[in-house]
Amino acid sequence: MASKKLTSASGAPYFEHQDSQTVGPRGPVLLQDFVLQENLAHFVRERIPERIVHAKGSGAYGKFTVTHDISKYTRAKLFSKVGNECRMFARFSTVGGEKGSADTERDPRGFALKFYTEDGNWDMVGNNTPVFFIKDxxxxxxxxxxxxxxxxxxxxxxxxxxxxxxxxxxxxxxVLILMSDRGTPYGYRHMHGFGSHTYSMINKDNERVWVKFHFKTKQGIKNFEDDQAMMMKGQNPDFAQEDLVTSIEKGDFPKWTLFIQVMTEEQAKEFRWNPFDVTKVWFHDEFPLIEVGEMELNEIPDNFFAHVEQATFSPSHLISGISFSPDKMLQGRLFSYPDAHRYRVGVNSHQLEVNRCPFAVNNYQRDGAMANSSSYRDSPNYFPNSFDDITADPEYKDLEYDLDSTDVAHYNRNENDDDHYTQPGLLYTKAMNAEARENLIHNIVDSMRDISGPKREEIISRQLCHFFRANIELGMKIALGLQVNIDANMMSHSKNGEEGF
Known part of the structure; x- marks a missing residue:
């Protein structure tokens, strides 16, 4: 078989790849050496802006299989019958670190999934925690x-x-989750993933329920303790990447089981907390987990940059039968994520292999940087028109929102919106065992010791009040570790934290 010819980007074969064209054996290099110019010009443009958050990440392709019937909740074609499958792509990441940082840092982990469904791409952009730091x-x-x-x-x-x-x-x-051992997971395979936000599902009868997504690891939860994570940062800052690649390449495909929680619109009105507040969870005994399907990762991309770095995810990428909620954080992300991708990768990033819907895409978006016209050629770029057969299908009409108020204001608090302590207190007393509680306290003390400057005592005192409100024992042990004297003011604050336990 004939060997392939070395060519320029325009396809022109050439021979001299290693030696620049010069005036004499020691003379200056000529600008006309187009191969030199092309290689250097491309080289200095090989990187795109790194993500502002979630810069350090790993990714893999796989498949999702529906194992249980949830068609009574959603008209999404993916979930129309047991046994349905679709290809998918997953990207895991740390949140705050740069691209060159260690992937064993104490940090939440991004858990972003792209499902290539027959009704378009569905993205679930979550974390390895069911809550977040802020709700707006x-x-x-x-x-x-x-x-x-x-x-x-x-x-x-x-x-x-x-x-x-x-x-x-x-x-x-x-913060309590981050400072526990869950803040330093053992790679990406041994952690759960959550949609975190409240979403909605709409069935064929246009009935809506509110849902939360949970991906439970089938490898079992496994975390580093703080000293182990610190040691691994120095030994192998790419530990999580290596662990994922190694397991898939040897055929040990990581898997997660998808569950949903379902809340009716009537239940949402009666729920103790705002059901759309991403700093709160829905208790499993009230809203039990419903099994849906299995996610398996089985293919490492053949080029990390082309697939993992250029992958774009957005919670606005939804399919018919799955929709948003009034969650303030989610509403902000619906705009911010696609906006970031248009800046970082380009307005046509959806045409790249990792982001491209493998099924029909029919719209009137044209041109822009790196536009690929192969799918639309010279077809009209306006709607309606007399020449193509693209129609708007009423089957996909959005369900209208029945808003309970027409007032416009900068709303912040409703009843129970200021209860930031009951659920963290229950996390400490009910969800953690004795060892986990001791590790949590050690990690908090270790981190807060580094608070410095003229406001040190003020910051520590203010944060200790929050710990006391959540649980007196938690506050006392952290104060003891920090060698802080407890005053009556702190103890009076703690009374609020005992309500509802």
Whole structure:
């Protein structure tokens, strides 16, 4: 078989790849050496802006299989019958670190999934935790700034983090999870994934329920303890990436079981907390897990950059039968994620292999950087028109929202919206065993010791009040570890934390 010819990007064969064209054996290089110019010009443009968050990540392809019937809740074709399958892509990541950081950092883990369904791509962009630090997207830039670096020193700061958390008690639930061993998972295969937000499902009769998505690892939960994670950061900063690649390449395909929780619209009106508040969970004894299907990852992409780095996910990428909710964080992400992709990858990033819907895409979006016209050629770029046969199918009409108010305001609190302590308290007393509680306290103390500056005592005192409100024992043990004297003011705050236990 004849060997392939070496060519330029335009397909022109050439021979001299290693030696630049010069004036004489020691003379200056000529600008006309187009191969030199093309290779260098492409080389300095090989990277795109890294993600502001979730920069360090790993990805794999796989399949999703429906194992249980949930068609009474959703008209989504994927879930229309048991046995349905679709190809999918998953990307796991840390949140705050840069692309070159260690993937065993104490940090939440991104859990982003793309399902290539016959009704379009469905993205579930979640984390390995069922809650988040804040409940309103307006706070998100400020929160992320505290997880990044101080502008002056370019160093990370425990003071910034704990200052923000102490001033935003809604973060307490997620902070306790982050500071537990769940904040340092053993790679990506041994952690659960959550949609975190409340979504909705709509069935063929146009009936809506509210849902939460849970992906439970079939490998079993496994975490690093703090000292192990710190050691691994130095030994192998790519531990989670290597663990995922190695397991798939040897045929040990990681799997997760998808469950949903379902809440009716009537139940949502009676729920103790705002059911659309991403800092809260729905208790499993009230809203039990319903098994849906299995996700399996079985293929490592053949080019990390082309697939993992250029993968774009957005919670706005939904399919008929799955829709949004009034969750404020979710509503903000519906715009912010696609906007980030248009900046970072380009307005036509959806045409790349990893993002492309493998089924029909019919619309009137044209041109822009890197436009590929192969699917539409010279067809009209406006609607309606007299030349193509693209129609808007009423089967896919959105379900209308029945809003209970027409007032427009900057709403913040309703009844029980300021209860940031009951669920974190239950997490500590009910969900954690004695060892997990001790590790949690050790990790919090270890982190808060690094708070510095003239506001140190104020920040520590404010955060301790939150811990006391959640659970007196938790507050006492952290205060003892920090060698802080407990005053009457802190103890008086703790009374609120005992309500509802």
């Amino acid at each position: 997207a307006k706070k998100f830039p400020d929160f992320i700034h505290t997880q990044k670096r101080i502008p002056k020193t370019n160093l990370k700061s425990a003071t910034m983090k704990w200052d923000f958390w102490s001033l935003n008690p809604e973060s307490l639930h997620q």
